[in-house]
Amino acid sequence: MEPGVVSRIVTDVYQLCRPDDSGTLADYIPELAAVQPDSFALCLATADGQVYGTGDLDASFTIQSISKPFTYALALADRGTEAVDERIDVEPSGEPFNEISLDPVTERPRNPMINAGAITAAALITGSDPVERFERIRRCYSRFAGRELRMNEAVYASESRTGFRNRAIGYMLRSFGIIDSDPDEAVDRYFRQCSIDVTCRDLALMAATLANNGRNPVSGERALSTALTERVLSVMTTCGMYNAAGDWVTTVGLPAKSGVGGGIVAVLPGQIGIAVYSPRLDAHGNSVRGVAACRELSRRLELHFLHVTRAARTAIRAGYSVAEVPSRLRRTTEEIALLAEHGHRARVYELHGDLLFAGAESAVRTIEAQAGELAALVVDLRRVGEVSAIAVRMLDDMQTELAAVGVRVALVDPDAKLGHLVSSLDPDDPRGRVFIDRDTATEWCEDIVLDRHRPADEPECTSISIEDHPALAALAADDRARLAKEFEVRTFARGEVIARRGSARSGLYLILEGRVRITFEGSDARTHRLVSLSAGMSFGEIPMLVGTPFVNEARAESGVRVAVLNPARFDRLTSQAPQLKLALLERLAAGAYAQMDAAVRAIAVRGGDY
């Protein structure tokens, strides 16, 4: 299975770009002109830390201008956005990166990606002395890369010896009051940061850390807050590629930064980081093969950040009424009839995907449009990924609005994605309740509908005698009386187990009072409700008939009274009264079959995500 689809695409792009040996090495210091001109590496790291790469992945080169967004990031973290904005604008300059000038109107460096802005950012780094201030930069870059990066002393010495233009910029910044401190120290720090050695693999991981909201996907360490990551990527978008920013956004469409060392990093937020190393540069100072490789990768992998997906628009995965998909509570015939008539007044909405504005908007719009008809509704959030603050607020507002018109909302939100703990809401809160599973939430909505529509003179049936139990209805009166005597009445407290999974057949149970919950263990090793049964229903007939153990568990959901026909008596019927047993069996099997069939259909319609 080697090398894999993605590796092969990376290799294809590498081979495609390799023949182009145009461009020239940076030569303003001898160390840059001394590198292998043909060296070439291409590396892609996903936002979850998978690395694909080819070529000289571990060749060292100096980071140069690619350092700029990272020092800017540290300055933002050290000083706050407002303080940094007072010193450095974020506008594309339209001028060479090393211009000794400020914006004529604002008298500030136009952005942090030109040298004036980058030196200002270096000046803003905090620390007790120059050594600590640079060490904080080095450690910051190392967190992005996920390994300890080191400065290249020879390159630093050369940069420092020959960097007259940058010293001029430093003094200009000092004279305009943009830098308050020693400009020599700021420029020295800038030389040092540009001289940090990296590999193409390092840069890919630094880019992947930006793609992953500022957290290094391999080490798990946070290098930058989410909000500042978004800001740094914004500035890279408009100012990252020297004067080729517009062409870059149009043809590559990724926030990026290049350096005269021959490196380029590019970031697709949330998805991947890309790095290329090839030291021959074009007229803009960008790596020739680097630009070509990024363009080709963006085209082939469709990475342009304005590339439209429909993902955010489909927040409602399914919507249906409780008449269409009832809860697994087995209702009485009267309740079933009421829910068939009025069940459209309670609806279930299953949401999915990340809940950003557009997705929340479509969900709220759909729900609001139907709310006039509703008495209650379920919003199932279990399949939702990230929930944005605006989505939380919109759902919250919707719940308040619905409460005002008498519609109650059941949130299925075991992970408290909306911030409400299951226990935190009063059961009588007019806004609604939070549930762990959809089935119970659906039952709660059904109860609301039933409460509103049950005729006042027809109270809920809660208790019956053995002889009135429907299981015996088909028998002649004397047969019924004779059979009733064979049963024994037992009571169970709420939560008590009536029959365990795997237990031998323990009898045939007719429910006289209360609710019994039949559960099974799902493939997720958790217990799920198959069905709940109430007075007038029965269970245990199949194990009794077939002679197999219980495959499901029966547990009292409330105080329960049952009539039990024990196995010995049941068996005796076979020889003493086969017709009676046959009649009983047929009746019970019909009930069991209907129950099973209803369960199959309920589960089949909306799936096993309980």
Next chain:
Amino acid sequence: MEPGVVSRIVTDVYQLCRPDDSGTLADYIPELAAVQPDSFALCLATADGQVYGTGDLDASFTIQSISKPFTYALALADRGTEAVDERIDVEPSGEPFNEISLDPVTERPRNPMINAGAITAAALITGSDPVERFERIRRCYSRFAGRELRMNEAVYASESRTGFRNRAIGYMLRSFGIIDSDPDEAVDRYFRQCSIDVTCRDLALMAATLANNGRNPVSGERALSTALTERVLSVMTTCGMYNAAGDWVTTVGLPAKSGVGGGIVAVLPGQIGIAVYSPRLDAHGNSVRGVAACRELSRRLELHFLHVTRAARTAIRAGYSVAEVPSRLRRTTEEIALLAEHGHRARVYELHGDLLFAGAESAVRTIEAQAGELAALVVDLRRVGEVSAIAVRMLDDMQTELAAVGVRVALVDPDAKLGHLVSSLDPDDPRGRVFIDRDTATEWCEDIVLDRHRPADEPECTSISIEDHPALAALAADDRARLAKEFEVRTFARGEVIARRGSARSGLYLILEGRVRITFEGSDARTHRLVSLSAGMSFGEIPMLVGTPFVNEARAESGVRVAVLNPARFDRLTSQAPQLKLALLERLAAGAYAQMDAAVRAIAVRGGDY
């Protein structure tokens, strides 16, 4: 339920921005200075055409510079990207929008959002004469807006009378050979396009059309191709907001364009279009309230286009082996044992969400990592939304690679998202097959595993006699012989119905040869397989026992031979031989119960998306 959550947020932002009456009206022509300075409208249109708005939504104003991206779009469509690129760059300029200059290196207008670039774009529009060329522009804007837009004659007359600077730009363009045709005509067309009257609602729909990949979400009409839409949005990103582009990208983060008429449009690709109208302008020439409202909406609704979502990373919704979730084909005991042992060699992968590079990469990576263990696998694409070309290629490559190492792939892809029709693949294609439903695909994978692991000396059991049928196994030999005589043997051709849903009980069926498919109608009104049965299994026992009609349909999946016990003979057994009937019933009920139970569990584990 009025006004709704989103409407209220729009209103809140509107109220927040309204008090700011700073800024000044554009006054270079009297018509612009004559508008209501306090007029203010804010409108948001979703990519599916829902409009939220407040304020003077239907007040008319001239589109001015907001026309630039739309004429640029039409020029791209008319002439092709390459021809337009030869005339207009896409770099941010760092200069005033009305500068009479070209880029000193390229000698081209720096971008289509400054006047020089916009006039060049107007010159590039095709048509047989000036009237038709302008009419094509007007119709193009109208398609974006979804209604017929008209030019404001008074504003045009003023612009035309006073536009000396733009005429200078026109002649400069002509002198540099950027415009080949009459510069007066191009400048006149530019004046006309800037004088088209729009409302805030129009602009919101024009923006929503860009958000919706170039198709007007209300009219459904295509105004621009998807590829060109992405390009226009790219240029708006870097050049749309005059010299405030960097600050705009940082604080708003939406491709946008403003005009001196007081309008601003902003686009979140795939999601929403925003428009604001408020004619008082800041120093950059952007609407004061417009900028503030966009900034506030972006912040509250989290619209920044670099805002990271995790959506694209979770392409595999579920993965499991056929041992964990078998097909609904009821297997023989031997097959069940083989699948329990070797079923881990066939896995099912359910994908979901939009399949862009990052999602496809994570899916392919996971599958490739497990492929060494596999003989076959199912890739279920039914829940996938948009599939990018790169994802198609990656899955295609993966399938070829897997075929090379002997792993066969079943694609569940009824909508041909990967471009393969179900019928198009040879059943013996080593790469695999395309299926309409996951269940059949799973069965196909099980068969591959069984073929590889079935002992050579144990051929598949295909045909049995009545007396060998397991349903009669519990009976004494003479009882069995006696009962066997009561059955009648019938044959059915492939596809023939054996028992219809709703038909009266027609007998008890023992399968002697072939496969029978039991289906039911889902809530989606389609027919789904509940289970398939083969020789040695039985059906019809429950309707027979209970006396109810068939609730499911039984149909021959292959040529089928069954032994039928008809209802009259079955009933006669009740009086003549109750013990025999009881024994038969117990055996059959056990089978029916096991079958039902297996169905419940299979469906419950992975849901009802058949």
